[in-house]
Amino acid sequence: MRLLVVFLGLLLVPLVSGAQTSSAVEAAALSTALKKANQLMLERRYESAWKLLKVTDQMNVEPAVALKKTELALNYHIGTEELKRFAFRDLSLLSPSIDSLRQAGNDSVRYSFPVRRVLEKLKEKYPDNYKLDRALGDYYFAVQQCDCAEQDLGEDEVFRRTIQFYQLAHERGQGDYLSYFALGYAYQRLGQFQESLAPFERSIQLRKNYPTAHLNLAFVCLELKEFDKARTHARLAVQLFEDAAHKEDAGFLLAQIEERMKETAASKPQ
Template identity: 75%
Template sequence: MRRFVLLLSLLLLPWLGMAQTKAASEAAAQATALRRANQLVLERHYESAWKLLKVLDPLNVEPAVVLQKTELALKYYTDTDELKRFAFRDLKLLDLSPDSLRQLGQDTARYSFPVRQVLEKLQQQNPDNYKLDRALGDYYFTVQQCDCAEQTLGEDEVFRRTIKHYQQAHDHGQGDYLSYFALGYSYQRLGQFTESLAPFERSIQLRKNYPTSHLNLAFVYLELKDFEKARDHARRAQRLFPDAAHKEDAGYLLSQIEERIKTAASSPGLPKAP
């Protein structure tokens, strides 16, 4: 019997080696295609990138490809039908800023990619892949920002789902300054100001010159009546914003904080600035 098992093992070894070689070859090919898709995005050839990813994984079963599709769909669409169908364009490098993509008009959302359903199905199959939680957090934050999907949920529920998925992702090392900002913003909008502090502070640790986190921290500290910290972050935001409109917003908030500091200094019983 042992001799038979040994013989069978020897017969299987070449087949196993071939299978491993094929799997390695397929993984390398996928990695090459993903790098090419990323390069197309950097070149602002968004539709070409989408077509490449679609061919690479037409059934949306490969987590790495789906994650790249999700990022492309949420950031660079020109039109969408409830974040289930998308339109993209190939642009020249100097055509428009990314923020202007939605203003192009005359596009039809023709590429089917129901983001939430695709991610949730993959998450059931890959429960330990916390990059999928990060992507679901991005999805729900996009829902709130664009107000273009999930109309039956209500804004508070969208924020709660954003928090749930980002928190899960962050607990397993999947986060960056933008996801921490979005987590803090979600807590802030729910009125949970104390809970928003740590994510905003972490966002700034990861990108100290990100003005939007400083601005929102200023709002939060103002709500918590910590006027000195509010003033400090408002000043930083005003200094860091590159455009006049946002500088003006930060300057207006700073003036409100200065007024509150004056009121606190002259009113017994209210918090006073040191």
């Protein structure tokens, strides 16, 4: 009997080793596919990137692939149905902007990827993966920006969920200047101006030349009657915006701030 046990033990060794080898091969293939998808996205070959990711993980069970699909779907689609189905296109460097192609709306929406459902299922399976919380924050922020999904929730609830998921992600170090801006914006739109200050300031700390964060922070400071700070950030927004329309908006806000400062100074007793 002892000889049989030893013999069976010897049989198990190559099986375990084989499983480890197979897992390593799969991990390497996954890494290669993600790198290739990133390269295709840099080349603006968005449909090719999507097809590669789809083949790599057809059932959306790999968090890393699902996160890359989410990034691609939310940022680079040229058409969507409720953020559940998407259209993509391979573009050349001379092609029109994605925004203009979205507005044209000529592409068939044929790739299924229900973002919220995919991310929520993965979060249930991987509760400690806070990159998924970051992605859910991105999703709800995209919902508000496009006004194209989750109509039953209402805008305030969408903002509350944006805050919920970004806060969880940020507490675990999963944030960048865009997610901090979006968090500040959600607080701002809910009228929670004091709470919006820190996220906007963190966004600017991470990307000093991000004009939209300066503009929104100027607006919040105006609401809180922090006029000097509001004027500083409005001036920076005017300087940093490159397009005429946004520069004009920032200039209009700056004029409002300076007018309020004059009114406040005039109302003080001499």
